[in-house]
Amino acid sequence: MIIALIGLGNMGLPMAANLLKAGHTVTGFDLNPDLVAKHVEAGGKGAASIAEAIRGAEAIVTMLPAGRHVDTVYLGPGGILENINTRPILIDSSTIDVATAQKVAAAADGRGIAMLDAPVSGGTGGAIAGTLTFMCGGTDAAFAAAKPVLQGMGKNIIHAGAAGAGQAAKICNNMMLAVAMCGVAEAFVMADKLGLDRQKLWDITSTSTGQSWALTTYCPAPGPVPTAPSGRDYTGGFASALMLKDLKLAQDAAESVGAPTPLGAHAAAIYQALNDAGEGGRDFSVVFKWLSGLARGEVA
Numbered sequence: 658m659i660i661a662l663i664g665l666g667n668m669g670l671p672m673a674a675n676l677l678k679a680g681h682t683v684t685g686f687d688l689n690p691d692l693v694a695k696h697v698e699a700g701g702k703g704a705a706s707i708a709e710a711i712r713g714a715e716a717i718v719t720m721l722p723a724g725r726h727v728d729t730v731y732l733g734p735g736g737i738l739e740n741i742n743t744r745p746i747l748i749d750s751s752t753i754d755v756a757t758a759q760k761v762a763a764a765a766d767g768r769g770i771a772m773l774d775a776p777v778s779g780g781t782g783g784a785i786a787g788t789l790t791f792m793c794g795g796t797d798a799a800f801a802a803a804k805p806v807l808q809g810m811g812k813n814i815i816h817a818g819a820a821g822a823g824q825a826a827k828i829c830n831n832m833m834l835a836v837a838m839c840g841v842a843e844a845f846v847m848a849d850k851l852g853l854d855r856q857k858l859w860d861i862t863s864t865s866t867g868q869s870w871a872l873t874t875y876c877p878a879p880g881p882v883p884t885a886p887s888g889r890d891y892t893g894g895f896a897s898a899l900m901l902k903d904l905k906l907a908q909d910a911a912e913s914v915g916a917p918t919p920l921g922a923h924a925a926a927i928y929q930a931l932n933d934a935g936e937g938g939r940d941f942s943v944v945f946k947w948l949s950g951l952a953r954g955e956v957a
């Protein structure tokens with residue numbers, strides 16, 4: 658297929674590389690020309706504008722930072738809907754607010770063009786390996802049209818429901834994950850204080866009812882899971898700043914529908930404090946290190 662990919666950042670660039678590997682023709686555009694040059698080096702075509710990137714495209718994929726960027730790229734002057742001259746399937750894989758996802762999909766629908774919100778889980782590792790999970794929101798027809806494109810970049814492709822449902826699934830998942838991570842970190846800080854060996858606690862809880870992905874794969878206390886980011890001073894992995902972004906999206910969504918999320922709100926406050934303490938660039942399991950500092954009276 659002829660595909661345009663807009664937003665060649667940490668995620669978009671390796672996703673474009675996998676689409677190339679799958680045999681598609683991929684024209685890339687980013688505000689940063691260095692990233693367009695990297696895409697060309699990898700065998701893709703480069704464009705100097707959105708209009709140029711989407712000319713003749715059968716599918717357009719966007720991977721942008723936040724809702725305001727998605728709004729601008731689709732609806733703004735010089736944007737996708739203004740310049741579209743074919744009937745491509747539109748796929749936005751950015752993590753954004755549900756309201757913007759629905760607004761952009763409705764605008765596309767008004768032009769008779771199908772759109773899918775398809776945020777991902779799996780991080781940069783999954784983007785490089787082509788093993789991302791896509792959570793999709795849109796019509797059955799939009800999902801069917803997007804599937805061959807998504808298969809080039811991911812392993813699990815799930816149709817969650819109507820427009821916005823992909824974004825809803827993404828923020829529900831990440832809110833669960835943040836709450837679980839904070840819980841595991843608190844328990845390990847308390848265990849340290851109680852003189853309980855970390856490995857013994859992990860051996861017991863990983864086969865008991867306290868078990869979770871945050872514990873078994875990403876244990877925030879250094880030691881029990883050497884491959885986790887806690888084993889390399891919380892580098893790599895999923896940045897706390899991105900987790901904070903998702904928790905804020907979850908809080909906005911919860912407020913808009915009157916859903917009670919006291920633990921989600923508390924997790925958002927914890928990640929805000931972590932970011933304010935300068936830990937935004939570290940993996941989100943760094944909450945253990947931050948709580949340990951609190952336990953020692955080192956941080957306010």
Ligand code: NAD
Pocket residue numbers: 663664665666667668669686687688689692720721722723726729730750751752753777778779780781894895896899
């Ligand atoms: P990034 O900041 O590395 O990349 C975004 C790119 O979009 C940048 O290169 C930027 O120049 C470009 N851009 C911004 N405005 C543009 C415009 N108007 N026209 C063209 N290009 C524009 O971000 P990322 O890490 O690749 O993340 C992208 C999205 O994926 C975010 O919504 C993020 O929340 C989500 N996500 C990221 C991860 C991760 O681990 N990085 C995991 C899951 C989901």
